[in-house]
Amino acid sequence: MSIDFAQPVFVISVAAELADMHPQTLRQYDRLGLVTPSRASGRARRYSQMDVQKLRQIQELSQDGVSLEGIKRIMQLENQVQALQSRVTELSEELEQEREARRERDMIFTAGSEGDVVRIARGSLRAPRKVSQALMLYRPARPEHGGRDTGAADAPTARGMKRGRSAS
Numbered sequence: 001m002s003i004d005f006a007q008p009v010f011v012i013s014v015a016a017e018l019a020d021m022h023p024q025t026l027r028q029y030d031r032l033g034l035v036t037p038s039r040a041s042g043r044a045r046r047y048s049q050m051d052v053q054k055l056r057q058i059q060e061l062s063q064d065g066v067s068l069e070g071i072k073r074i075m076q077l078e079n080q081v082q083a084l085q086s087r088v089t090e091l092s093e094e095l096e097q098e099r100e101a102r103r104e105r106d107m108i109f110t111a112g113s114e115g116d117v118v119r120i121a122r123g124s125l126r127a128p129r130k131v132s133q134a135l136m137l138y139r140p141a142r143p144e145h146g147g148r149d150t151g152a153a154d155a156p157t158a159r160g161m162k163r164g165r166s167a168s
Helices: 012-019 023-032 049-063 068-105
Strands: 107-111 117-121 135-137
Touching: 012 023, 012 049, 023 049, 049 068, 068 107
Parallel strands: none
Antiparallel strands: 107 117, 107 135
C-alpha cells in the first residue's frame, strides 16, 4: 500500500498541530498564497502531508529571519526550478528519441553473395569490392533545414541526363 502525500486528509486543527502552528497562522498563510489547501464541501480546508511539509519549511525559514514575502518568493523559485528540471528531463528524453530515430535512418543495408541482408551503421564497414557479388542499398538523409535534397533528383538517368533537366 502506497501513501499519497498529495491527498488532502487533514482538517486545519490537525494540520496546525502537525506543523506546530496555530490554526489562525494557517489561515493567514492561505490568504497570502503560501500554502493553499484543498477545499472540502462547505469550504472547509483540507491539508495534505505535502502541505504540512511546506508549513514546516515556512516555519523554519521564518525562524531564520526570512520575511513572509521572502518565503513566498523562495517557494515560487523552488517551484520554478522543479518545473524547469521536469522540462529538462522531458527534452532529454525527446532528444534521445530523436537520436535513436536518426540512427535508424542512417542505417545502411547490404546484401551479400549468399542473399543475406545485413544492417550496418554508416562508416562501420567498407563497401564490397566486387559489385557483381554484392548489392549495397543506401537512403540519403533528408535535408534538415530547408536545404536542397541531392538524392534521386540529381541522379543520372539512363539517357545521361539529370532528372528534371534537359541535356541541351
